Amino acid sequence: MRDPMNKRFLREFAKDWKKNLALILLMSFMIALASGMEVGNKSMLKSIEASSETYNLEDGHFILKTEGSDALLKKIEEENNLKIYKQYYKEVDQVTEESKKAAEPDLIRVFPERTEVNKICLMDGRFPEAEDEIVIDRLHAEIRKINIGDTIGVDGLNLKVVGTIAAPDYTSLFQRNSDLVFNSISFDIGFMTQAGWDKLNGSRKFEYAYIYNDEPSNVKEQKKLADSAMQKIAVLAATGGYTSDLSVAKALESDPSSMVALQDYMADMNELMDFLPEYANQAIHFAPNDMKKDTNIMGIMVYIFIAILAFVFAITTSNTIVKEAAVIGTLRSTGYTRGELLRHYMLTPVLITIVSAAIGNLLGYTLAKDVVVNMYYENYCMIKYQTYWNAKAFLITTLIPLVLMILINFIIIFRKLRLSPLKFLRRDLSTSKRKKAMRLPRVGFMNRFRMRIFLQNIGSYIVLYVGIAFVMLLLAFTIGLPETIEHYKSEIKDNQISEYQYILKNSKDEAGNEITTSEETAERYAISSLETISGVHVGEEVSVIGVSKDSRFVKGTEGLTGNEVLVSSAFKEKFGLKNGSTLTLGDKYSDETYDFVIKGVYEYQGGIGIFMPIENYNTYFGLDEGTFTGYLAANAITDIDVDNIYMTITLEDIQATAVQFDRSMGGMMDYISVGCAVLAILIIFLLTKLIIEKNAVSISMVKVLGYENREINSLYVRLTTILVIIFAIGTSFLAVLGLKLLFKLVMYTMNGWFSGYISPLGMVKMIAIMIICYLIVMVFDMRRIKKIPLADALKNVE
Amino acid sequence: MTKEEFLTVSNVCKAFGTGDSRQEVLRGMDFTVAKGEFCVLLGPSGSGKSTLLNIIGGIDSADDGYISIAGDKLRDMNEKMLTRYRRKHLGYVFQLYNLIPNLNVKENIEVGAYLSDKPLDIDELLNTLGLWDHRYKLPNQLSGGQQQRTSIGRAIVKNPDILLCDEPTGALDYNTSKEILKLIEDVNQKYGNTIIMVTHNAEISKMADHTIKLRDGKVRKNIVNDNKISAVELEW
Incomplete structure (x- = not known):
């Protein structure tokens, strides 16, 4: 026989349908956001991953100075066991109505149609068929308001835009791989028919994509193959395919008579201008890497949210248990087990969670996912995606909420049901031993009355305190996240290493002269990258920076010897590093590890890095004396040829991660703030309702005695108002601590380090939101008190 | 004919509170009840009858002495066994x-x-209880008597060996009380359950097979009623 008590579920649900519906809507909304985030994010990432198959993504590409001869290309293929595909392009001006407003025209990199490798994904319209037709990047078209059918000026020709596309090798529009930030505004890519492309006047860039015949199994192998390929291609190009062996090539160079041997290869000689393996290509990896950061915070917020709702359910159920004490006592005395009753009372929250998870996931896989995906489409040049079933989304949005709901309800309801059947029958559910009334200070009657109400309902007020603490934590997140990012931006502005950082392609120019500058503030430095192999986040990228001993930018390295380093304050905070301890870092692309002794902290929140004198740096890494990577400077360096500069890092570039983080999470925060305010109202509403219901007989009694509603409100509502204000202020500090702790946990899963921050004004905002939410609830509370009938006091209460 | 001993109450003692506020509610109670017997525990307020009923029901425990049912002593049972009991x-x-x-x-x-x-056939039971026409009503749509009938139905539907009734007519008017008593009598006769009823109404003891009179936590009289009358004949 099925438990007849289960029949109560629908009736209980219907009885409190407004509350239950509100809970379901709230929970579904939150789960939909988390599910949409996770599903959209992972579907997009999976589609990108699958694009290497779908669109035959390159394993890398290289650029030769002139068109590579067939013989040279064949030799490169043979020597490196790879297949080469021509991917020539022309980089020319693009003029549109929007770009005319800018000082300079946009730049478009135009390729002829691709059929074999890096195949393009048509987002809208059709592929070009005529010579004067072009398809361009979808995101750029949207930003520059170019519609299909518009005509744009490309290299002086008028071309009709017949479609928008996404290319798997340009998921973010990086013009150069060394750029720190992509540029979807003034940089574009386009594709034309071969005949149309031939008509463009711009000079051809001889780019060749390649795919290995034997696919490397991991990044380390990729790196090994790429290092070898780069060297071989450079040597083969320089010798016209004569040799790929660097030592042979060097020997030839030093022996003029060897030119005879190269006679037959002269026509094939070339020069390797650029080499970029796929794994290091920002245009391919920046977007997915950035997207991978997005879902962590959302998960944590859902958990807080569900924990709050679970708490609300548990408290509501506890109240039901109090009301049904005699029934429970009867059932227990006739043989119902505690477990059966526990299951019965947990049924409602569990079923509501399941229903909400179902609705939330449904919305997550449809509407919310589209919101998230659109967010990505607004930032990146994403290919078309397919929605994939996501086990992690199921875990985050269904299993974990369900477990949280069950756990929190179990703990609270089990405690309540632990009492003996007799206690239930006697409706004596208090666990307090206190029987005598507490003596109160000699204050006015009404104040003493309030104190008595407080003491009598202390348990309920503790519950209200916990509920407010939960909501304040959520508010701290929604208000604190944007503030944290702003704070981080201003913090790194105040203590960046230097205003300008230049990374050179080589420390010597083409003529072999060391690259110098007359900029007075410039000083040489060296930089490389290693990764953590232990600690809170394995695989975290660590910048190893060598600076001048008397550096004006990084102070405190002068006394360091050997492998002694200063660690950035961000690194120290995140990994809990200690002075005097040994730090071991690994090379991402090999199994080599490096030990460093921590000698102090350099106040730098902008990144995870270690600092040492450049002389020690060169010695430790086995580099020639005097080797350097670039310059740190307080002012812009103007006397170094831009061709020699690989990368310039300014404040904006350092802040780019935070800006991107803000852009991807900021939108979500608006939705969450609304949910948070509704939740605050709901929680205070439910908890204050419980207090009033619990005191209904007393309230009715004072009504019978002749108290007016105004006086009753001043007893019950004013007390609650005072307590809500005290609780809001008190819990705001706890919430900020919670924010910092949870932020730490989130950052442990990501690269970089921002510590959670909320300003005093932010705290005031949190308190103000809480109080405003309460004031709304207060109106309902006063109405509820007004509605309590006088007859309640006269009912037979056992 | 001697009836089979089913329930044994042996030297059961129970006190509440400690120190000055300690109050002995049961002071060594002894009696037995036979299977299928209708037994009334009669006594004024504070005589310990409800406490004794709760101990027999396994929802309270004796400080001393024991209760055994069909030879099983309750004091030897842990909480799980008591629930099963x-x-x-x-x-x-x-x-x-x-x-x-x-x-x-x-x-x-x-x-x-x-x-x-x-379980007993619910439809048949509803008829027996006179609740067939009210079977789809919620408790708040019923009179006190109908509600008590329902609670009796809930108690006997599993055909228990013992039916414990704690002042079942305490909240009912005279006529309804008699109806309920008649129903309990019918149940006892039809299903043969042992019935232990707590009451302070001496008249009810006239319909019982066996009356235990309690005062100040002790059995004052243990009366076997050879001339019991039907519930309908009771008057008070």
Whole structure:
């Protein structure tokens, strides 16, 4: 026989349908956001991953100075066991109505149609068929308001835009791989028919994509193959395919008579201008890497949210248990087990969670996912995606909420049901031993009355305190996240290493002269990258920076010897590093590890890095004396040829991660703030309702005695108002601590380090939101008190 | 004919509180009840009758002495065993009916039936209880008597060996009380359950097979009633 008590579920649900519906809507909304985030994010990432198959993504590409001869290309293929595909392009001006407003025209990199490798994904319209037709990047078209059918000026020709596309090798529009930030505004890519492309006047860039015949199994192998390929291609190009062996090539160079041997290869000689393996290509990896950061915070917020709702359910159920004490006592005395009753009372929250998870996931896989995906489409040049079933989304949005709901309800309801059947029958559910009334200070009657109400309902007020603490934590997140990012931006502005950082392609120019500058503030430095192999986040990228001993930018390295380093304050905070301890870092692309002794902290929140004198740096890494990577400077360096500069890092570039983080999470925060305010109202509403219901007989009694509603409100509502204000202020500090702790946990899963921050004004905002939410609830509370009938006091209460 | 001893109450003692506030409620009670017997525990307020009933029901425990049912001593049972004991052997009827407010009459009775492997036929029971026409009503649509009938139905649907009734007519008017007593009498005769009823109404003892008179926590009289009358004949 099925438990007849289960029949109560629908009736209980219907009885409190407004509350239950509100809970379901709230929970579904939150789960939909988390599910949409996770599903959209992972579907997009999976589609990108699958694009290497779908669109035959390159394993890398290289650029030769002139068109590579067939013989040279064949030799490169043979020597490196790879297949080469021509991917020539022309980089020319693009003029549109929007770009005319800018000082300079946009730049478009135009390729002829691709059929074999890096195949393009048509987002809208059709592929070009005529010579004067072009398809361009979808995101750029949207930003520059170019519609299909518009005509744009490309290299002086008028071309009709017949479609928008996404290319798997340009998921973010990086013009150069060394750029720190992509540029979807003034940089574009386009594709034309071969005949149309031939008509463009711009000079051809001889780019060749390649795919290995034997696919490397991991990044380390990729790196090994790429290092070898780069060297071989450079040597083969320089010798016209004569040799790929660097030592042979060097020997030839030093022996003029060897030119005879190269006679037959002269026509094939070339020069390797650029080499970029796929794994290091920002245009391919920046977007997915950035997207991978997005879902962590959302998960944590859902958990807080569900924990709050679970708490609300548990408290509501506890109240039901109090009301049904005699029934429970009867059932227990006739043989119902505690477990059966526990299951019965947990049924409602569990079923509501399941229903909400179902609705939330449904919305997550449809509407919310589209919101998230659109967010990505607004930032990146994403290919078309397919929605994939996501086990992690199921875990985050269904299993974990369900477990949280069950756990929190179990703990609270089990405690309540632990009492003996007799206690239930006697409706004596208090666990307090206190029987005598507490003596109160000699204050006015009404104040003493309030104190008595407080003491009598202390348990309920503790519950209200916990509920407010939960909501304040959520508010701290929604208000604190944007503030944290702003704070981080201003913090790194105040203590960046230097205003300008230049990374050179080589420390010597083409003529072999060391690259110098007359900029007075410039000083040489060296930089490389290693990764953590232990600690809170394995695989975290660590910048190893060598600076001048008397550096004006990084102070405190002068006394360091050997492998002694200063660690950035961000690194120290995140990994809990200690002075005097040994730090071991690994090379991402090999199994080599490096030990460093921590000698102090350099106040730098902008990144995870270690600092040492450049002389020690060169010695430790086995580099020639005097080797350097670039310059740190307080002012812009103007006397170094831009061709020699690989990368310039300014404040904006350092802040780019935070800006991107803000852009991807900021939108979500608006939705969450609304949910948070509704939740605050709901929680205070439910908890204050419980207090009033619990005191209904007393309230009715004072009504019978002749108290007016105004006086009753001043007893019950004013007390609650005072307590809500005290609780809001008190819990705001706890919430900020919670924010910092949870932020730490989130950052442990990501690269970089921002510590959670909320300003005093932010705290005031949190308190103000809480109080405003309460004031709304207060109106309902006063109405509820007004509605309590006088007859309640006269009912037979056992 | 000697009846089979079913329930034994042996030297049961119970006190509440400590120190000055210690109050002995049961001071060594001894009696037995035979299987199928209708036994009334009669006494004024504070005589310990409800406490004794709760100890027999396994929802309270004796400080000393023991209760045994069909040879099984309750004091030897842990909480799980006691729950199983109540589930298998006991039906409870209280003065305040304690029905589940959002289940109808039939469903409230099903709550009891759920506990038994071989429950009585619910439809037949509804007829016996005179509740057939009210079976789909919620408790708040019923009179006090109908609610008490429902609670009796819930208690006996699992056909318990013992039906414990704690002042089942305490909250009812004269006529309804008699109806309920008649019903309990019918149940006793029809299903053969042992019935232990707590009351302070001496008249009710006239319908019992066996009356235990309690005062100040002790058995003052243990009367076997050879001339019992039907519930309909009771007057007070």
